[in-house]
Amino acid sequence: MPTRHVTVTVCRGCCCGSSVKHPDVDHDGTLTVLTHAVESSRCGVVRVVNCLDECERSDVVAVRRRQPAGAEVIWLGPLNAPLDVAVLGDWLRRGAVDDLPARLAPMVFTKRPPRPPIAVRHERGEEESLVCPALRPALERAQAADEPDVAQ
Numbered sequence: 001m002p003t004r005h006v007t008v009t010v011c012r013g014c015c016c017g018s019s020v021k022h023p024d025v026d027h028d029g030t031l032t033v034l035t036h037a038v039e040s041s042r043c044g045v046v047r048v049v050n051c052l053d054e055c056e057r058s059d060v061v062a063v064r065r066r067q068p069a070g071a072e073v074i075w076l077g078p079l080n081a082p083l084d085v086a087v088l089g090d091w092l093r094r095g096a097v098d099d100l101p102a103r104l105a106p107m108v109f110t111k112r113p114p115r116p117p118i119a120v121r122h123e124r125g126e127e128e129s130l131v132c133p134a135l136r137p138a139l140e141r142a143q144a145a146d147e148p149d150v151a152q
């Protein structure tokens with residue numbers, strides 16, 4: 001009987017999973033690949049969560065796995081390329097027991113310490129808007145594209 005020693009946390013907040021910020025990414029497809037991989041190996045569970053406060057690295061996925069020396073959390077981002085998703089899926093399908101595939105190493109990062117939620121930072125005047133700063137440029141581009149061309 002395989003052990004359930006892995007938790008795959010898939011961020012789907014303001015930036016991760018956003019078709020505004022990442023219009024060319026198949027976010028549903030990514031979730032499907034990772035979910036099927038974990039289910040087929042029976043190595044753990046997949047959960048979808050709101051913003052993990054690492055928007056600059058969207059899309060973010062965290063893999064927590066039990067190791068003999070204790071739990072390990074591998075933070076990955078940006079995980080957007082289909083081949084990267086497939087490689088992660090293959091690793092999860094094998095139970096995530098061996099080393100993380102070398103292809104994924106460049107996207108491993110150390111999670112920043114927890115910060116207050118963006119709404120709290122906004123109230124304190126620490127954020128100029130409730131819109132995630134990392135998402136703002138993409139929103140501005142989308143708004144500009146929607147505006148009529150005044151030169152005509």
Ligand code: FES
Nearest residue numbers: 011013015016054
């Ligand atoms: S939306 Fe994923 S880290 Fe913010």
